Amino acid sequence: MLLSLNQLPIGEKAQVLLLALDGTNRRRMLDLGLIEGTCVEALQKSPSGDPTAYFIRGTVIALRKEDTQKIIVQY
């Protein structure tokens, strides 16, 4: 099933399919190791529901909804 990363339920894992971002924003995401095929686990939402913490390549990284809705994952 295809989802954008922000729709991934907490506690679930998925694989990155593509980044619908460009320019600097795309580069920052690639820099985090979010390339095609990378496994991402949604860990927890912050108290107000956004951002969400993800487990990416051994590191916990919090991302905002504005960015994660442009990351398409295979769930």
Place this chain on the structure above:
Amino acid sequence: MSLEVMPKDKVIALSGNPNVGKSTVFNSLTGLNQHTGNWPGKTVANAKGNFSHNNKSFILVDLPGTYSLLANSVEEEVARDFICFGKHDAIVVVVDATCLERNLNLVMQILEVTNRVIICVNLLDEAKKKKIRIDLIKLQDLLGVPVVGTSARSQKGLNHLLDKIYEVSYDFKQFHPCRVKYDDVIEQAIAMLEPVIDGVYDNKQPARYLSIRLLDGDTSFSYIKEYSCIKNQLDKATALLRSHGITSQIYKDKIASAIVIQAEKIYKSSVTLENISYNSFDRRLDKILTSKLTGIPIMVLLLGVIFWITITGANYPSEVLSAFLFWIENKLLIFFDYINAPLWLKGVTVSGMYRTLAWVVSVMLPPMAIFFPLFTLLEDFGYLPRIAFNMDNYFKSASAHGKQSLTMCMGFGCNACGVIGCRIIDSPRERLIAILTNNFVPCNGRFPLLISVITMFFVKISPFRSVISTLILTGFILLSIIMTLIVSKLLSKTILKGVPSTFALELPPYRCPQFGKVIIRSVFDRTLFVLKRAVIVAIPSGIIIWLMANIKILDISILKYCSDFLGPFATLIGLDGIILMAFILGFPANEIVIPIVIMSYLCTGNITEFDSLEKLKTLLINNGWTWLTAICTMILSLFHFPCATTCWTIKKETGSLKWTLISIFLPTAIGIILCFAITTIARFFNMV
């Protein structure tokens, strides 16, 4: 960055991701006390220090922590420029053993620039606890450069690291580091460009790295294109890429992916997780500290507890200290009488200089000596990034950056540090917002004023006195945070328009703080540092105040002229001329505002002994203070122009007089408007 280097000294750069214990390694090697903390972005300005090994001397340069060399932020740019073009003899890349994969990304990029690299796998003790097993020999084989395992906090492995630094910087061995292999066409394009760059720069520049960056269209290297031979070859190589369908974006993707995949490969063949759920403790703790239900309440509670401990704990030592210092004052007076010193000399030194000094020390030292270590413990533990995580949504709705809460936390210590800390924010617009609003949170120089005024005017003596003081203080801090958000929003709707950029915040693993070290370090590094600054400012101000109070023109002191001049305006905003003057004279350091007020009242009145807050309160009330004066003084203390050091730092960081002036004007205007409004309302309803 300029370095003064003796020809025989070897320069070693210390690089690594943020928050991998780089500063701890730096301190252990050099003995310098660079402040360390468990959150990304601690090294805000480059530190350098010396050490010697095998009778050779070395200079160690601590670079800001970075995730990559792509120069997304000011910090990354500083690190990249030094790694690529700085004159260094070796680079030590410190990596975190508990999240090696991410760290290897930077390692692969640095290996592209230079062969002289030593990998320092730090935090091995933490990794061991989490049952993460790292095969260091395998890692060394795969990377092709020396790999040393360390636990810098307990000094383990550092000698081995020194040996390797010595070997690499003196070229005892040649190393053949592993290079990332890119797509065939990209490798062809690099091969076209590399020899030309090497030719032009006589092999003195990292040609492979520069080729990759030039093909990427990285504008920070466009000066290289001024050589027409390089430009022509670049055009040809780019044409080759395009003819194979590799557009600019595909190129960037392929480069990034190749590095990430290589890092992953090396990680997988050298690391074994003996316990798959090795970070379950961190996750459980995060569930409590950042959950919807408990996240924010725990945050406010922690803040409150810190303030409560500070207020309660500081009371007694403050009284003892001031009793002692005023006992000395009496002795000094007796001494001056004994040697028949002229009255003016006695006045300047004892009533002016010494007394102001005594006030600053007795009022400031105890709360600082308690607050700083407590705050540092939280920092060491790794809680601050969780604050940023909890608060981010509020900052987002103000169109600001979530990491602004980290720079705000730094501001609690010192606003100038907070302003420099804004370098961790990569988008220029959001960084500027963070810089301009940093002064809205009170620094340690302003806490003593808030605490003592609250204790004097709003709390009756009772067993709950310190609890109530804490609640009021926490309220004022929340007000300053809310004001930060409002002003951030205002700025991003007016002069700093824009949409938030991408935001990625690392939540590092929790670490058990090293209590002993934290306490010693924060007392000596921070407390004494801030105190020293206050003392340096307090001495001349004490003299100035005394002179102003005692030099008379037409039988009226200069102090009276000044306070009479400021009086009418000060009354409008609920203060008096003296308080307003104290704020202005306190421009060099906020710590001396209250001492100046006290000094000025003392110079005009006859009361001389003040060894407790109760007596101080009497003095203030005798000089016309009411609860309104107290509130307005506190509000103005929260919202007024930054101190001189902070202004200077803002000018340096923004490089613009305009933004510096705005940072002065903005909080001052807000403070004055608030005080005016409160005063007008209070007077209208006859509440005073």
